[in-house]
Amino acid sequence: QSVLTQPPSVSAAPGQKVTISCSGSSSNIGNNYVSWYQQLPGTAPKLLIYDNNKRPSGIPDRFSGSKSGTSATLGITGLQTGDEADYYCGTWDSSLSAGGVVFGGGTKLTVL
Amino acid sequence: EVQLVESGGGLVQPGRSLRLSCAASGFTFDDYAMHWVRQAPGKGLEWVSGISWNSGSIGYADSVKGRFTISRDNAKNSLYLQMNSLRAEDTALYYCAKDKGGYFYDHHAFDIWGQGTMVTVSS
Numbered sequence: 001q002s003v004l005t006q007p008p009s010v011s012a013a014p015g016q017k018v019t020i021s022c023s024g025s026s027s028n029i030g031n032n033y034v035s036w037y038q039q040l041p042g043t044a045p046k047l048l049i050y051d052n053n054k055r056p057s058g059i060p061d062r063f064s065g066s067k068s069g070t071s072a073t074l075g076i077t078g079l080q081t082g083d084e085a086d087y088y089c090g091t092w093d094s095s096l097s098a099g100g101v102v103f104g105g106g107t108k109l110t111v112l
Numbered sequence: 113e114v115q116l117v118e119s120g121g122g123l124v125q126p127g128r129s130l131r132l133s134c135a136a137s138g139f140t141f142d143d144y145a146m147h148w149v150r151q152a153p154g155k156g157l158e159w160v161s162g163i164s165w166n167s168g169s170i171g172y173a174d175s176v177k178g179r180f181t182i183s184r185d186n187a188k189n190s191l192y193l194q195m196n197s198l199r200a201e202d203t204a205l206y207y208c209a210k211d212k213g214g215y216f217y218d219h220h221a222f223d224i225w226g227q228g229t230m231v232t233v234s235s
Contacts, residue, residue, distance in 0.1 A: 002156065035221035037157075044207060044228060045149075045157065050221035088157050092219040099217055100171055101147070101159035 003028060004089055006104035013112050016079050020107045022072040022089035028102055032092040034072040036065055039086045039106075048087075049074060081111050114138035114224055116208045121229030124198055132229055134191040134208030139224070142166075142186035145211035147222065148193050150204035150231075160206070161193065162216030171216055176202075198233045205230050 005023040012018040034052050037045040047056055049065035064075040089104040120132040148160040161172045161182040181194040191208055206229050209222035
């Protein structure tokens with residue numbers, strides 16, 4: 001059972017938009033920065049969004065992040081078949097003994 | 113090129129030890145916190161441990177506390193994870209990951225990941 005809650009799967013057609021939610025609490029998302037990662041099959045995770053809504057250089061603006069209260073959302077527009085991957089949210093959690101990083105359980109994106 | 117390369121994984125019996133290493137290149141290693149993150153086969157990501165730039169602050173997941181020890185050698189641009197009393201549930205791909213900041217408790221994101229080293233705990 002992950003500390004952060006994500007839907008197990010989402011799907012949409014090429015060219016469409018999809019959103020992935022990440023729900024937490026005041027000890028994690030509510031008071032800390034959220035990041036999002038894309039993990040293509042058989043590869044290491046890749047940073048997509050940091051500090052809730054910032055994109056590293058090289059990440060297209062089709063990817064966006066937002067945060068409100070104790071929830072965060074990853075948005076992907078103009079879906080491409082190459083976007084099929086697992087997506088994870090992550091943040092710091094101060095409720096753990098001495099604190100620690102927590103992740104969502106991951107969301108598998110299928111581009112139909 | 114910014115790069116993290118893990119090594120040291122393998123097959124080990126329950127109760128035995130293993131030491132993982134991560135060699136960093138392409139960035140100023142001693143400016144940043146570093147972490148270990150693992151992923152069991154077919155499962156999600158799990159943070160294991162983090163260490164600040166100067167080794168002054170260290171943290172562990174409850175699942176490994178007392179058994180694993182993280183360390184770094186800034187002169188060698190290297191991160192380590194000493195894993196003792198290994199259990200079957202420690203079987204996973206272990207990733208070395210760079211933090212965007214210098215203190216692991218001021219976590220912003222993991223912006224660089226290695227390709228991982230596989231640890232299998234089985235008799």
